[in-house]
Amino acid sequence: MTKNKENYFDQVYQVVKLIPKGRVTSYGAIANYLGLKSGARMVGYAMNSSHSQPDIPAHRVVNRAGVLTGKHHFETPFKMQELLEQEGIKIEKDKIIAFEQHFWDPIELEKTL
DNA sequence: AGTATGACGTCTC
DNA sequence: AGAGACGCCATAC
Numbered sequence: 001m002t003k004n005k006e007n008y009f010d011q012v013y014q015v016v017k018l019i020p021k022g023r024v025t026s027y028g029a030i031a032n033y034l035g036l037k038s039g040a041r042m043v044g045y046a047m048n049s050s051h052s053q054p055d056i057p058a059h060r061v062v063n064r065a066g067v068l069t070g071k072h073h074f075e076t077p078f079k080m081q082e083l084l085e086q087e088g089i090k091i092e093k094d095k096i097i098a099f100e101q102h103f104w105d106p107i108e109l110e111k112t113l
Numbered sequence: 114a115g116t117a118t119g120a121c122g123t124c125t126c
Numbered sequence: 127a128g129a130g131a132c133g134c135c136a137t138a139c
Contacts, residue, residue: 007135007136008135009135009136026121026122027120027121027122028121028122028123031121031122031134036134036135037122037123037133037134038121038122038123038132038133038134039121039122039133039134039135040120040121040122040123040134041119041120041121041122041133041134041135041136042119042121042134042135042136043120043121044119044120044121045119045120045121045135045136045137046120046136047120048119048120048137049136049137050120058120061120062120063120063121063122064121064122068120069120069121070120071120072120073120
């Protein structure tokens with residue numbers, strides 16, 4: 001398979017789809033889980049490509065500060081905040097309140113095993 | 114084909 | 127302690 005580019009792009013999609021409802025994670029957390037400590041940018045960029053994926057809750061992925069940096073890439077800049085609020089997450093000034101409280105890390109998956 | 118930029122994060126000065 | 131620059135891999139022009 002020469003064109004089988006299972007980049008960590010696909011890995012990111014899998015992890016993002018595994019994010020439990022009402023929980024959020026950060027780009028760095030995913031990158032760290034995949035082993036890319038500095039590849040946080042790629043995680044976010046993968047989200048940009050997430051338009052090719054049907055079930056990518058990109059609204060559950062925010063930056064390290066819990067800020068909805070990518071909200072502008074959604075259907076509407078308010079869609080991201082709306083989706084998060086629907087899951088019980090409060091947002092203020094595009095920032096998640098009690099971010100660490102809703103923070104979820106893919107590492108917990110293996111840790112729970 | 115090469116350059117520039119990007120939904121971030123960490124290191125260094 | 128605050129500000130600036132770099133790194134990561136891929137896509138776009």
